[in-house]
Amino acid sequence: MDLIFDGILQAFRLLFTLDREVLGIAWLSLKVSGLATLISLVLGIGLGTLIALTSFPGRKVLVSLVNTGMGLPPVVVGLFVSILLWRNGPLGFLELLYTPSAIVIAQSVIATPIVMGITIAAMQNLPANLRLQILALGATRTQLVWMLIKEARLPLMAGVMAGFGGVISEVGASIMVGGNVKGYTRVLTTATVMETGRGNFDIAIALSVILLLFCFLINYLLTLIQQRERPR
Amino acid sequence: MTTPAQVLELSGLTVRRGGAAILDIPSFSLGENDFVSLIGPNGAGKTTLLLAIMGLVEAGKGCSLSYRGTPVDSAAAQLAFRRRIAMVLQEPLLFDATVYENVASGLKIRGVGGQELKERVYAYLERFKLAEMAKRSARKLSGGEARRVSLARAFAVEPELIFFDEPFANLDPPTRQSLTDDMDRVIRERGIAAILVTHDQSEALRLSNRVVVLNGGSIVQDGTPAAVMNAPVNEFVANFVGMETILEGVVLVNREQQMTLKVGDLELDAVGEQAPGEQAYCCIRPENVTVSIDPPYSSSARNVFKARIVETASLGPLLRLRLDCGFPLTSYVTRESFAKLGLVQGGTVFASFKASSVHPITKR
Numbered sequence: 348m349d350l351i352f353d354g355i356l357q358a359f360r361l362l363f364t365l366d367r368e369v370l371g372i373a374w375l376s377l378k379v380s381g382l383a384t385l386i387s388l389v390l391g392i393g394l395g396t397l398i399a400l401t402s403f404p405g406r407k408v409l410v411s412l413v414n415t416g417m418g419l420p421p422v423v424v425g426l427f428v429s430i431l432l433w434r435n436g437p438l439g440f441l442e443l444l445y446t447p448s449a450i451v452i453a454q455s456v457i458a459t460p461i462v463m464g465i466t467i468a469a470m471q472n473l474p475a476n477l478r479l480q481i482l483a484l485g486a487t488r489t490q491l492v493w494m495l496i497k498e499a500r501l502p503l504m505a506g507v508m509a510g511f512g513g514v515i516s517e518v519g520a521s522i523m524v525g526g527n528v529k530g531y532t533r534v535l536t537t538a539t540v541m542e543t544g545r546g547n548f549d550i551a552i553a554l555s556v557i558l559l560l561f562c563f564l565i566n567y568l569l570t571l572i573q574q575r576e577r578p579r
Numbered sequence: 580m581t582t583p584a585q586v587l588e589l590s591g592l593t594v595r596r597g598g599a600a601i602l603d604i605p606s607f608s609l610g611e612n613d614f615v616s617l618i619g620p621n622g623a624g625k626t627t628l629l630l631a632i633m634g635l636v637e638a639g640k641g642c643s644l645s646y647r648g649t650p651v652d653s654a655a656a657q658l659a660f661r662r663r664i665a666m667v668l669q670e671p672l673l674f675d676a677t678v679y680e681n682v683a684s685g686l687k688i689r690g691v692g693g694q695e696l697k698e699r700v701y702a703y704l705e706r707f708k709l710a711e712m713a714k715r716s717a718r719k720l721s722g723g724e725a726r727r728v729s730l731a732r733a734f735a736v737e738p739e740l741i742f743f744d745e746p747f748a749n750l751d752p753p754t755r756q757s758l759t760d761d762m763d764r765v766i767r768e769r770g771i772a773a774i775l776v777t778h779d780q781s782e783a784l785r786l787s788n789r790v791v792v793l794n795g796g797s798i799v800q801d802g803t804p805a806a807v808m809n810a811p812v813n814e815f816v817a818n819f820v821g822m823e824t825i826l827e828g829v830v831l832v833n834r835e836q837q838m839t840l841k842v843g844d845l846e847l848d849a850v851g852e853q854a855p856g857e858q859a860y861c862c863i864r865p866e867n868v869t870v871s872i873d874p875p876y877s878s879s880a881r882n883v884f885k886a887r888i889v890e891t892a893s894l895g896p897l898l899r900l901r902l903d904c905g906f907p908l909t910s911y912v913t914r915e916s917f918a919k920l921g922l923v924q925g926g927t928v929f930a931s932f933k934a935s936s937v938h939p940i941t942k943r
Binding site: 474476477479480482483484485486487490494497498500501 | 630633635658661662664665666668669670672674675684685688689732736
């Protein structure tokens with residue numbers, strides 16, 4: 348118990364004393380996972396809406412693939428992104444491996460199917476005739492898509508939460524493509540793994556508490572938006 | 580049926596689904612100020628016809644549509660055309676926003692903003708008695724209120740044509756009546772053409788100047804309400820409209836709801852609220868008309884007419900008699916009565932019905 352208690356105390360001490368290294372790690376985690384979530388939002392909502400609103404042969408197979416992708420193991424993503432970005436790999440010339448950009452790419456790959464899957468489900472749950480009603484109001488295709496996204500905004504918000512939650516807490520892909528380089532690609536999860544390996548449980552717990560705090564704050568914020576009092 | 584000024588002209592419309600034709604309309608037109616009631620059984624293609632006119636279902640090759648003489652033949656023309664129409668679907672399908680935002684949605688789509696948007700939205704909120712609930716969430720409205728919002732949303736774009744697809748289904752009669760009155764009032768104020776899909780024949784009679792009967796994706800009859808109800812072109816229409824006698828008349832007197840109407844050269848007693856001089860449809864159900872060989876002196880029936888049996892048709896245990904008493908009248912008699920009275924086609928009888936059996940509907 349002392350170990351956990353000391354860890355929590357250490358976490359708050361590190362936070363309140365504005366420990367430069369911890370703040371750097373935390374800030375990088377937020378930046379990388381925030382950016383990956385943003386990319387996954389654009390891709391996931393865009394592609395998810397496209398899949399939900401069109402019918403084509405093989406659509407069911409594609410939706411099943413997307414749903415499978417929602418549970419993509421981060422280490423598998425890490426492996427394939429590493430191969431792609433490897434010096435001799437197809438995208439090796441970009442020299443992105445072991446950079447924060449590599450983590451953003453890997454995390455985007457993890458979060459996009461999550462957002463996409465939730466978008467497809469959210470769009471399909473809208474009333475069947477809503478599309479006709481919007482078009483009957485004189486909407487263009489673009490206005491139609493925008494209005495449908497607005498109507499599905501609450502479940503889509505759940506997609507954002509799930510996507511962000513999925514990437515900020517993953518470690519496999521970040522460590523494989525980022526390399527846990529101190530001061531450069533070290534994020535909260537990779538740092539926690541490393542400190543645990545070294546037996547520095549107090550720092551590992553401190554980092555975990557900060558991670559949990561982030562998760563809670565971000566989700567609390569999104570929940571506030573999602574559950575904000577509706578007009579009466 | 581055509582009228583001189585055609586707002587909309589459609590020809591060669593076919594819609595196929597799963598390889599089968601679900602709509603086949605060689606021609607259809609809509610005149611200025613036409614109020615068409617589209618009736619027909621479920622699956623007849625009524626909604627599909629409205630959607631096809633709006634370009635919201637894919638029509639087969641060879642379909643041509645023109646609006647006020649201009650062909651609607653490109654995506655841009657179709658969007659511009661769609662923005663001149665409004666459609667109210669069976670479900671209110673309101674957005675997850677305030678009542679104000681819902682009524683504003685069609686205008687915003689058309690790029691209306693600022694003060695103009697506000698003024699137009701409030702004008703229609705007032706018109707549909709919604710101003711007090713402008714800031715309420717549309718998700719918290721009752722069924723009747725939601726239908727009212729969907730009406731206001733449709734009219735707010737000030738359409739030149741308006742389509743209603745059973746907009747007030749599943750509402751209680753007083754709410755339905757009030758909404759229908761509001762809808763009718765605004766249509767007449769604005770002088771626009773309208774098509775209403777309905778299952779309610781009295782609504783069709785009351786509101787429209789034209790009834791189109793659709794069956795199996797084709798138009799089977801198109802005419803005035805009285806023509807469709809009194810002279811169905813075939814068995815299907817006859818069965819569908821219920822062969823109720825519908826007569827056009829003018830109220831001569833009304834004393835405490837006891838009215839006398841002039842129908843052709845004859846006079847008919849009825850119970851109703853129409854004022855003298857008003858035109859009304861008199862609806863008489865066949866089961867309320869009795870026939871006898873001699874005048875029924877002891878009967879309480881105020882309407883007694885000498886009639887000729889024009890046609891008899893079997894309806895299982897009943898026979899349907901089409902009578903001519905100076906106006907067409909339909910009656911049902913049992914086979915037993917028919918035989919007992921010695922009735923024959925071409926024979927003369929007395930047809931009688933009570934004043935309270937006449938259901939008058941004001942003709943607009």
